[in-house]
Amino acid sequence: MAAFPGDEYERRLERTRARMAESGLDVLLVTDPANMNYLTGYDAWSFYVPQAVVLPLGNEPPHWVGRAMDAESARLTTVLPHDRIHGYADDYVEHPVKHPMQYVAELLADLGYGRGRIGYEGDAYSFTARNLQVLARELPEARLQDAYLLVNWVRTVKSPREIEVMRQAARIVERVMRVAIETVEVGRRECDAAAVISEAQIRGTEEFGGQVPANPPAILSGDNAGTPHAAWSDRPFLPDTATCLELSGCRHRYHCAMSRTVWLGMPPDHVRRLADATAEGMEAALSVVEPGALCQDVERAWRETIGRRGFSKPSRIGYSIGLNYPPNWADHTASLREGDTTVMEPNMTFHLMLGMWMEGWGFELSDTFRVTESGYELLADVPRQLFVKG
Amino acid sequence: MAAFPGDEYERRLERTRARMAESGLDVLLVTDPANMNYLTGYDAWSFYVPQAVVLPLGNEPPHWVGRAMDAESARLTTVLPHDRIHGYADDYVEHPVKHPMQYVAELLADLGYGRGRIGYEGDAYSFTARNLQVLARELPEARLQDAYLLVNWVRTVKSPREIEVMRQAARIVERVMRVAIETVEVGRRECDAAAVISEAQIRGTEEFGGQVPANPPAILSGDNAGTPHAAWSDRPFLPDTATCLELSGCRHRYHCAMSRTVWLGMPPDHVRRLADATAEGMEAALSVVEPGALCQDVERAWRETIGRRGFSKPSRIGYSIGLNYPPNWADHTASLREGDTTVMEPNMTFHLMLGMWMEGWGFELSDTFRVTESGYELLADVPRQLFVKG
Numbered sequence: 199m200a201a202f203p204g205d206e207y208e209r210r211l212e213r214t215r216a217r218m219a220e221s222g223l224d225v226l227l228v229t230d231p232a233n234m235n236y237l238t239g240y241d242a243w244s245f246y247v248p249q250a251v252v253l254p255l256g257n258e259p260p261h262w263v264g265r266a267m268d269a270e271s272a273r274l275t276t277v278l279p280h281d282r283i284h285g286y287a288d289d290y291v292e293h294p295v296k297h298p299m300q301y302v303a304e305l306l307a308d309l310g311y312g313r314g315r316i317g318y319e320g321d322a323y324s325f326t327a328r329n330l331q332v333l334a335r336e337l338p339e340a341r342l343q344d345a346y347l348l349v350n351w352v353r354t355v356k357s358p359r360e361i362e363v364m365r366q367a368a369r370i371v372e373r374v375m376r377v378a379i380e381t382v383e384v385g386r387r388e389c390d391a392a393a394v395i396s397e398a399q400i401r402g403t404e405e406f407g408g409q410v411p412a413n414p415p416a417i418l419s420g421d422n423a424g425t426p427h428a429a430w431s432d433r434p435f436l437p438d439t440a441t442c443l444e445l446s447g448c449r450h451r452y453h454c455a456m457s458r459t460v461w462l463g464m465p466p467d468h469v470r471r472l473a474d475a476t477a478e479g480m481e482a483a484l485s486v487v488e489p490g491a492l493c494q495d496v497e498r499a500w501r502e503t504i505g506r507r508g509f510s511k512p513s514r515i516g517y518s519i520g521l522n523y524p525p526n527w528a529d530h531t532a533s534l535r536e537g538d539t540t541v542m543e544p545n546m547t548f549h550l551m552l553g554m555w556m557e558g559w560g561f562e563l564s565d566t567f568r569v570t571e572s573g574y575e576l577l578a579d580v581p582r583q584l585f586v587k588g
Numbered sequence: 589m590a591a592f593p594g595d596e597y598e599r600r601l602e603r604t605r606a607r608m609a610e611s612g613l614d615v616l617l618v619t620d621p622a623n624m625n626y627l628t629g630y631d632a633w634s635f636y637v638p639q640a641v642v643l644p645l646g647n648e649p650p651h652w653v654g655r656a657m658d659a660e661s662a663r664l665t666t667v668l669p670h671d672r673i674h675g676y677a678d679d680y681v682e683h684p685v686k687h688p689m690q691y692v693a694e695l696l697a698d699l700g701y702g703r704g705r706i707g708y709e710g711d712a713y714s715f716t717a718r719n720l721q722v723l724a725r726e727l728p729e730a731r732l733q734d735a736y737l738l739v740n741w742v743r744t745v746k747s748p749r750e751i752e753v754m755r756q757a758a759r760i761v762e763r764v765m766r767v768a769i770e771t772v773e774v775g776r777r778e779c780d781a782a783a784v785i786s787e788a789q790i791r792g793t794e795e796f797g798g799q800v801p802a803n804p805p806a807i808l809s810g811d812n813a814g815t816p817h818a819a820w821s822d823r824p825f826l827p828d829t830a831t832c833l834e835l836s837g838c839r840h841r842y843h844c845a846m847s848r849t850v851w852l853g854m855p856p857d858h859v860r861r862l863a864d865a866t867a868e869g870m871e872a873a874l875s876v877v878e879p880g881a882l883c884q885d886v887e888r889a890w891r892e893t894i895g896r897r898g899f900s901k902p903s904r905i906g907y908s909i910g911l912n913y914p915p916n917w918a919d920h921t922a923s924l925r926e927g928d929t930t931v932m933e934p935n936m937t938f939h940l941m942l943g944m945w946m947e948g949w950g951f952e953l954s955d956t957f958r959v960t961e962s963g964y965e966l967l968a969d970v971p972r973q974l975f976v977k978g
Contacts, residue, residue: 242817242818243804243819244817246916246918267817268815268816270945271817274811288925289927291904292918292923318717320721321717322716323713323714324713326710326712327708327710327716327719330717330720331710346718389797389798390791390797392800393798396787397784398783400786401779407822409779409819410782410786410804413633414800421664425632425658428664428665429632512656512657512678513678514678514681524914525636525913526636531682533681533682537679
C-alpha cells in the first residue's frame with residue numbers, strides 16, 4: 199500500500215545513509231512528516247503528535263515510532279517489517295508530565311545509541327524546542343547533532359518515479375486552474391470559489407485521484423491581492439479588481455503548483471504592463487535553466503529583465519518543490535534568489551513563483567518546472583496570460 | 589477586518605497578562621499561529637516561516653513580527669497600531685546562515701528585554717529546537733522560560749462571542765455531515781467523496797462562509813476503518829464495510845467537529861452491538877458534564893458503561909476544541925481521560941470523540957459540546973445513529 203515499490207525506498211535510504219556517513223552520524227531521527235513518508239512510505243494525518251522514523255547508518259530497515267493508534271497506519275502504508283513498528287501508549291499524548299520523546303529516547307537507547315551520534319532535524323516544524331530538551335535529558339551520554347535538511351537535500355533531486363507522480367499532479371492542476379478561472383466572477387463569494395477549487399483539487403482526474411495540498415488555495419482578491427498569504431472571506435468578487443490564484447495539484451502528497459491572475463473588467467494599462475513584464479521575466483528566467491546553472495542565475499535573469507521595465511521584486515522567485523504536508527509544499531532547500539549557489543541538476547523541480555504584490559493590488563504568474571538534461575520542462579500547461587473576464 | 593471587535597481582544601490580553609504575572613514573565617513570545625490569532629486577530633497562511641506576537645506584561649499593544657511580505661496581512665487582519673508591525677527581509681527565509689529568530693531577538697532587545705524574563709512556547713509545533721537555540725545565543729543575558737500552553741489555557745474557556753462563532757461552525761458541520769452521509773456509496777471513489785465533503789466545508793452556509801478545517805476530512809473506509817488518521821485513496825467504497833467520517837465545520841478558524849459512521853449493506857450484529865454500546869456510553873459521559881465536574885469523571889462514566897457491554901477503548905475520549913490551524917484543531921490543554929483533573933467551567937468546549945478502532949473495521953461517534961451553567965449543550969444536531977445505506 200506504499201505509494202512506490204520497495205526498491206524505490208531502498209535507493210532513498212542508500213542516498214540518505216551516504217549523507218549520514220559524511221556527517222558522521224550513527225543514526226538519524228527523522229521527524230519531518232514528509233521525510234518520514236519519503237524514507238518509508240508512512241502516510242497519515244498523525245503528525246500533530248510526536249512521531250519519528252529512526253534510521254540506523256547500517257544496512258537494516260528503519261524503525262517507525264508513534265502513537266499506538268497510528269501503528270496500524272504504519273503497517274498499512276509503509277514497507278517496514280512489522281517488528282520495526284513501535285507504538286507508545288495514549289497517555290504520552292498532551293500529558294502534563296510524560297512526553298513522547300521519552301519513549302523515543304528509550305527506543306534509541308535500546309537500539310544501542312545511548313552513546314551514539316544522533317542526528318535530529320533541528321529546524322523542522324515537527325521538532326519542537328522541548329523535543330530536543332527531553333532527548334538531551336534522557337540520553338545524557340549521546341552526542342546530539344543538528345542534521346536539519348539532510349533528508350530534504352536528498353529529496354531535492356527527484357527519481358523518475360517521483361517525476362511521474364508530479365506529472366500526475368500536473369494533470370490535476372491543469373484541471374484545477376481551468377475550474378478556478380471559470381469560477382471567479384463578480385458577485386460570487388470568495389469562499390464559494392474556494393469550495394469549487396478545493397473540490398477539483400481533491401477529486402483530481404478520473405485516472406489520478408487528488409489529495410489535499412500542503413497549502414490551501416490562495417485566492418487573493420480586491421484588497422487582499424497584495425497580501426500573499428491572506429485567507430479567503432465571505433465577500434463577493436468585485437468588478438475592476440485582480441484575483442491572484444496560487445493553486446496546486448497534489449498526488450500522493452507530491453505537488454505541482456501554478457499561479458494565474460484573473461481581472462474582472464477591463465484591465466487598466468498599468469496592470470497590462472506588469473502582466474507583460476512578468477511574463478517576459480519568466481521567459482528570461484526559464485531560458486537560463488539547465489544542469490550546471492546556479493539558482494541565483496535564474497533570479498538574476500528575471501531581475502534584469504523586469505528591471506528594464508521598471509519593476510522589482512524584494513522576495514525570492516521560487517524554491518524546490520515536491521513531497522510535503524501542511525503547512526507548506528516547499529522542500530526548504532534551494533531558493534531561486536540572489537546568493538543561492540545551488541547547482542541545478544537533472545530532475546530537480548522548482549516552483550518559479552512570480553508574485554508581484556503591489557499596494558492594494560497584485561499580479562501572480564507561476565509554474566512548476568523540472569530541470570532536464572539540456573534545459574527545462576514545464577510540468578503543467580495552462581496559457582501564461584492575464585485572464586480577462588466580463 | 590479582525591474577526592472580533594477590539595474590546596474582545598482587550599479582554600483576551602488582560603486574561604493572558606494575569607497568567608504572565610503569575611509566571612513572573614516580563615514578556616511573552618507567542619509563536620503558535622492560533623495563539624497569535626487569538627491575541628491580535630492575525631490570520632494568514634504564513635506560519636510556515638517563523639513569526640511571532642510579542643506581548644509585553646505592561647498595558648500596551650502587542651507587536652507582530654514576521655516576514656515583510658506578510659506585514660500587509662497583519663495590517664489588514666489585526667487590531668494592532670501599524671507601528672507595532674515589524675517585517676523582516678526575505679533573505680532571512682530558509683537561509684543557510686541567517687535565521688528569523690535573530691531578527692526577533694533584536695526586536696526583543698530593542699524593546700528592553702535583553703535581560704528580561706521571556707516566555708516562549710516550548711512545545712508548540714511552530715517553535716523549533718533551533719528557534720530556542722538562536723534566541724538563547726542572541727540574548728545571552730535574558731532568562732528564557734518555557735510558557736507552553738499559557739495562552740492555550742486562556743483560550744480553553746470561550747467568550748460569548750467565540751461561542752457564537754462556534755455555533756456558526758455547527759451550522760456548517762450539520763450541512764457537511766448530511767452531504768457526507770449522502771455521498772458515501774458503493775462504487776464511488778473515496779477521493780470523490782472527500783472532494784464533495786471539502787466543498788461543503790468551505791462553502792459553509794449562505795450566512796456563514798466556511799474555512800478549511802485544521803484537520804482534513806477523515807474518511808476511514810474498508811481496511812482503513814481501524815486506522816484513525818489514514819488518508820483517503822482512489823479506491824471505491826465496498827459493500828459490507830464501515831466508513832467512519834470525522835469532519836468539522838470551520839468558521840474564522842473555530843471548529844465544531846462531529847463523527848458519524850455509515851454502513852454499506854446490512855450491518856452484522858457485532859457492528860450494531862458496538863454502535864449501541866457507543867451511543868449508550870456517550871449518553872453516560874454527557875450526563876456527568878457540569879461545572880465542577882472533572883474531565884476524568886466524563887471518561888469514567890463512559891468506561892464503566894461500555895465495560896458492562898464488554899468493550900474498552902485504550903485512548904482518550906476527547907479534548908478541548910476551538911480556534912486552530914493545521915495540523916490539528918485541539919486546544920492541547922484538557923483531555924477527557926483517566927487522570928485529567930481539569931475542572932469543567934461554563935463555556936469550555938470539548939470534542940467528545942468516541943473512536944472505536946477495531947481489527948480491520950471501526951465505528952466512530954463524536955459531538956462537540958459546550959459546558960453550560962448547569963450541564964451541557966450539544967452545538968450541532970445530527971441523529972446519533974449508525975447510518976445504514978443500500
